[in-house]
Amino acid sequence: MGYKIHIERTKRSRIGNVDFSNLPFGSIFSDHMFIAEYENGDWDNCRVVPFGNISIHPALSALHYGQAIFEGIKAEKNNEGVPIVFRPQKNFERFNLSAERMAMPQVPEEIFMGAIDHLLTIDRDWIPTSPDSSLYIRPFMFAAEEIVGIKPAERFIFCVFTSPVGKYYHHPVRVYVHDKYVRAFPGGTGYAKCAGNYAAAMMPLREIKKLGYDQILWLDGIHHRYLQEIGTMNIFVIIDGIIITPSLHEGTILHGVTRDSIITLAQEEGYVVQERDISIDEVIDAHNQGKLDDMFGTGTAAVLSHIGEFFYKGEVYELPPVELRDVSNKLRQRLIAIKSGKAEDLYGWLYHVPVGVYAAQIP
Ligand SMILES: Cc1ncc(COP(=O)(O)O)c(C=O)c1O
Incomplete structure (x- = not known):
């Protein structure tokens, strides 16, 4: 474990304002986010901070030349209340595949999964439990060079935030x-x-x-x-x-x-x-x-x-x-049952966040 993650808790949780029985998609954000910075060939400054705006330079290269990637992952809670994440390893691998194509640095697994572990521990009460809802996890990375001039950047920011979400489509x-x-x-x-x-x-x-x-x-x-x-x-x-x-x-x-x-x-x-x-x-x-x-x-x-x-x-x-449409209805139900921990996880798709481990470390 080479990367230390600093934690700053929010002083005022916003969770009391959220109607978890009627969640839109993607416009509600949990209390905390994770940030890490890449400079001089390595990641540093890993931290969990209150969710909020990031201050950026007007010449920030991602804004001009689009060197930016993202992922989307979902988490739920199983019957024991443990946060379970659906196949995050696949998203981690795809994230680094996207990073390679866009001339961006690889994000170490320890940072990618560490961000998920910390956020889902500290904000575990934000994971919805009503049907068709889940906690959407959005990791992303962007070039943070503060210079006009097109070249592959050497400074980057990796960030993860989470968002309790409901159904995406309500009709065919x-x-x-x-x-x-x-x-x-x-x-x-x-x-x-x-x-x-x-x-x-x-x-x-x-x-x-x-x-x-x-x-x-x-x-x-x-x-x-x-x-x-x-x-x-x-x-x-x-x-x-x-x-x-x-x-x-x-x-x-x-x-x-x-x-x-x-x-x-x-x-x-x-x-x-x-x-x-x-x-x-x-x-x-x-x-x-x-x-x-x-x-x-x-x-x-x-x-x-x-x-x-x-x-x-x-x-x-x-x-x-x-x-x-019997076939797709059956496949949909089966997938939903596995993702929510209600059906047996035959393929080892669920990642159980070790909340006990992290909760003890988080101040
Ligand atoms: C362009 C595109 N295709 C397909 C998918 C579906 O991929 P996944 O099942 O990994 O979410 C996504 C969403 O991530 C997407 O953005």
Whole structure:
């Protein structure tokens, strides 16, 4: 344990102001956050402080050139009240993969997991227990060079805050399959969770929202034919009982933790899962032949969210009623049961925060 974490507790908790039975997504923040600084080739100044604004220099390089990455992880409490985090190791690995692509330093596991351990111990009362709610954990890192001039930065800030959240989507998602704008292309940054990927999606997203759609289903950047992903979810299609999801081989798609979990659970249930290229034409053909059983997205925030309909080149394609989608409903329930500690954790996906250890150390 080489990194000492300094702790400054808030003098006034805000928890009494929160209605935990009616949580929005992402606009309520717990009492504390974690910060670490990278300079001269190492991490230093690790600390837990009261949640609040960070003062930054106007020339801060992340603001100008977008060298910034983030993650999203969820925690709940099991029946014994212990904070349980869903597969944080996967997010830790993906965070450092994103960091590598963006010429940012690796964050040591001790700091990444230490931040989660400390925050979930000190703010454990912020972990909601009502159905469909959880504590969303947001680790992020940005370049903190205070100079105008484009070069890979040498100073960085790593920060983690948490947010009690409710459901992301309250209705089947209306999806717009974009035939003009693209999100990623081979050799680009599609597989990284970097800020720029999301920035580039904002304008198309604003346009499709005006038309009444919730999210964009991106097609590949070369042929404009093959399904990639939807907003902040990986995409699954069920055709004639076979579960299909785009393969990750080109590096254009985020390696979703929920995607990986759903594939595992589907195979456990005996379903055939194909990871392969799937074109929008194949999806539409299946729809026209009455073989398109289901389409859904998977992601930490949205868990498993059904697609109600999709729009492509002037046509709207309706999907079957959600209550008839037995396969995805079963997989969703199974995932939710595991994440909340109610079903057996056969794959060792849950990380139990050692609250006893940290609570004794935290002043
Ligand atoms: C672009 C994108 N695709 C897919 C996902 C789903 O990934 P995960 O299941 O790890 O949350 C996310 C969310 O993290 C995302 O931002």
